[in-house]
Every structure is written in structure tokens, then in C-alpha cells.
Amino acid sequence: MNRSWGGGDAGTLSRPRRSVLDYVETALPKIVLGPTLLCALLFVYGFILWTAWLSFTESRILPRYDFAGLVQYIALFENERWWTALENLGIFASLFIGLCLLTGLLLAVLLDQRIRAEGFLRAVYLYPMALSFIVTGTAWRWILNPGLGFEHLVRQLGFEHFEFPLIVEPKTSIYAVVIAGAWQSTGFVMALFLAGLRGIDDAIIKAAQVDGAGPVRIYTSIVIPSLRPVFFSALIILAHIAIKSFDLVMALTGGGPGFSSDLPATFMYTFAFNRNQIGLGAASAMMMLATVMAVIVPMIYSETRRQRHG
């Protein structure tokens, strides 16, 4: 049907009808884009304002809309659990990002040495990205469980007093999240770096070789510095993943033991949906949005600037 509509070519039409069709033709792009824009306006921008409003109310089990000032934000920052979540986010984000960048870069450089079976190895490093964080969490929860998992394995190897209570100790449970998160996301960073390595101009390398630079020197002073943009975008993407992390914690530790491995996303879910503290949940969601924006806005800015300068 669409085809015949478009096929009623404007060129064969007589003058008076043409103006009407012309009008339709010029309006058509806007009509097509309309629903998406409306969705964005309502369900992204509108909902953000709605959540913002909720965060300024005393809503508990049901939303209420009388303005109550900053009570929820004050309550949020007086909440010990929120501070744990923030502290965990700091630990998780820095270690997760650091591990992914280091391992990703190492793997990319190693894979870039004209390796046999490169395609296969790349696929192996990358497959965790196809999994749901829930699956990853489930697998690592089993591997890290002290009863029959890794600890048991090492004990069977003869180290009878070996202990590895990472996931069940409140002090260390967040590191279990780091391990599983890094396992899932490193391959992706590797792929980004590998694409960057393949894009380096060989002429520069040649010039350096003519000047007598060795392989180590070439890597440290030419190859790796020229990966700066890749490094930067990987950093932003990983930070973004870290701030939004929710599924992994839910499946791996459930935020526990206690709330020792809570992240802001699990905090928000718990308070908004399990504890009927809608106002507090909304306030924590707004804090998450603010954090993401602080990371993303500079990226969009530099991205658009780059496009403008070609």
C-alpha cells in the first residue's frame, strides 16, 4: 500500500492537485518522525520531569504531588545504605574500568601480532558480551561460592586451609562484582582497541623505524598514545556501564550480604519497589541521572565538535 501511495508520482500530476500533494510530501517526513519524537518527549523528557517532581514530594507507597522541598535528598544523604552504595560505586567503577582498560589493551596488542587463529581468539574473548548480566552473575555466583566452588577446588588440590570467602564477606562482596563485570566487558574493550590499532597510519611507524626506534619504543611513544581517542571513548562507555550496573549485582549477590554490595541502581530498585519509598527512590534515580550526565555531556560535546571539524 505504501508503495502505491509513493508511486502516485508527483511529476505526473496537474497543477491544482500538485499543491496539495506537495504539502503532504513536505509534511510527510515530519509525520513519519512524529511518533518517535512524541515518545521521546513524553517518555524520556516528560518522565524525567515527573521523576524529578516525585523526588521533591513525600511519596511513599503511593505517589503524592505536594511539594515538600528537599526532604528526600536530605533523607537520601542521611541514609547509611546510600553511602554504602556510593562507596561501592566508587570501588566498582574504578576497578572495573581499570581492569577492563588494562586487560583490553593488553589483549589487543597481543592479538595484533599477526596471530594465527586471531578470529577464533577474538570470538572467545568477546562472547561474554552476548550474555545477559543475569547469566554472568549466575555463573560467577556458582564459581565463587565457598562451599563447592573455587575454594573447594583449591582445597582438593591439597591446600586444605585455603579460604576464598570473597562473595560471602560483607567487606569484599563488591570485589566479586568487579571480577564478574570485568570478565564480561573486557572483550569489548579489546575489540575497540584492536580496531584502533588497525587504524594507525603505517607511515608514521615507518618513519620512526627509519629513525632507529625499537618495537618497545614504538609502542610506548607512538602506538599507544595514538589510541587516545579509543581510550577515551572506552572510558566513557565503561563508566556508563558501571553507573547503570544493576542486573549483575542482583544475580551475583542480590546486593548482599546485607546491603554490602549495593550499587545506586539496586538501591533505587529496593527503595522504590520493595520498600514503598517512592520519593526516596525518585531522588536516588535523579542522582544517578546527574552522574550519568556528568560523564556523557562532555562526550557528546567533544563528539559533535569532532564532527564539525571533519
Place this chain on the structure above:
Amino acid sequence: MADSYRAQSAGPQLIGRAVIYTLLVLFALYYLMPLFVMVTTSLKTLDDIRAGNLLALPSEISFEAWTKAWGSACTGVYCGGLKGNFMNSVSFVVPAVVISTLVGAFNGYVLTMWRFKGSDMLFTALLLGCFIPFQVVLLPMAQTLGWLGIANSIPGLIFVHVVYGLAFTTLFFRNFYVTVPAELTKAARIDGAGFFTIFWRIILPLSPPIIVVCVIWQFTQIWNDFLFGVVFSSGQRQPITVALNNLVNTTTGVKEYNVDMAAAIIAALPTLFVYVVAGKYFLRGLTAGAVKG
């Protein structure tokens, strides 16, 4: 010669090559280990699990855990396994992927070939939808779904996934169509071809690669989604990821690790399958849509 800064495969650097390969293989083993553990554990009996260790092979292969995970495992009071949840996921993932891809294709087409005053600005505004942490829309959406009468339903999940997938699909198609030479459509327009004619006759035939990328991306994202599933559905209507999480967190009775692992593999199979048959397109989508967390 040009890339001779990369390690060579002959002469004194042979040791270097050996080190490189050893490292690569060790890393590969590390990345494969959880999958290996999942598969072997799912094929063991509980006694076998207790007697052996994480890396031991099953003493005899048993598919009991698989049939239980699929058809009779208990989450809470319900003991029907994950098959219903698997079918739930299929029934909202497929329509959500199709609709969001189709609309994204049209959007991308408009934003590149039929630009109008302010369309670039609208696109930038639309992009924000890729970045927001979805926590910030959960509470209003829960209420809205209630008003629309589609709370806790398959249409509700389709709706949510389409709405929050559009920014990505639009981004994919827009960035792809930007590379299509403008002369192609200009000539057609001079010949009097209209909006839909150009789309069907010229743009769509060029689009299969980006359609594949977009479909794979959306499929992986929506299938693997947990947040929307856990917030907007309950009980028998939950998607597979939520059911898997419930199963693993069920604390009543004996902890059946083999059933957990079989369930995890069942939840992972569709996306793993896509990855194996279309890894190239998967990676392309990943780099283009990586902002989603």
C-alpha cells in the same frame, strides 16, 4: 615491512612469540572457564557435584537438570520450570525488535534524506534517550502502563522496549544512511519519485547490512534485559532473565546448582546462537550502540 614493529615469527624473537601465544591461550582459557563450568555442572548429578570439583568432568552425563530447569523447577510456589518464561521472552522480544527496527529505519531515512529545519536538533534531543539510566523513568512508566491497561502484560513489555529502543535504532539507521550518496536520491526526486517510492526502491535495497546489525543489537538487548522485566511484570508473565534470577535466589529446599546452570544456559542460548552465527554484525552493533549499559 610496514608493520614490522609487530613481533616477527622467525629468528631470535621466537621466544617472544611463545610468550605471546601462551598469554593469549591462558586468557582464552580464563574466558572460556565459566562457560565450561556451566555446561559441565549442568550435566552432573548433585552427588557428582559434591564429590567432584568445579573443573571436573561429569562422571556420567545426566540431562536431568536440563529437563528440570525447562519443565519442573520451582521458583516460589510455582513449579513449571522456565519454559513458560522462555516463551514469554520470545513473544515480546520478536514484536519489539521488528517494530523498533522498522520505525528506526524510517526515522533514519527522514533524518538523512528528508532533513527539515531543526531535524538535526531533534536528532540530538532524541539521542539523550540512549544515555539516561532507566531508573529515572521506571516510576512514571509503572503508573502509565497501569493507566493504559497494559501493566504486567506482554503488550506492556513490547511497548516499553519499543519506546526505549527507538533512540538506538534511529541512531543505527541514521548513521548508516548518512554514508549513502545524496546523488542517488536527488536523481530519483527530480524524476518525481516520492517519499515512500525512494525508500522502497532505493534505500531499502541498500539496507540489509544495517538491518542485520540493528536486529541483532535489539534482540540481544531486549532478550537480556532484566530491569524492565523485573519492574513491569510478575509471576507467570516474567521474562526468562527474571525467572532465572528468581530460580537462583530461591532458598527453599536443596540448592541444585546443576539446575541453576542448565537454566542459565537456556537463558543464554538464543543470544549465544546469534553471536556464533553473526558475530561480525554483533560486534558492529556493539561499537555503534555501546552507550547502552
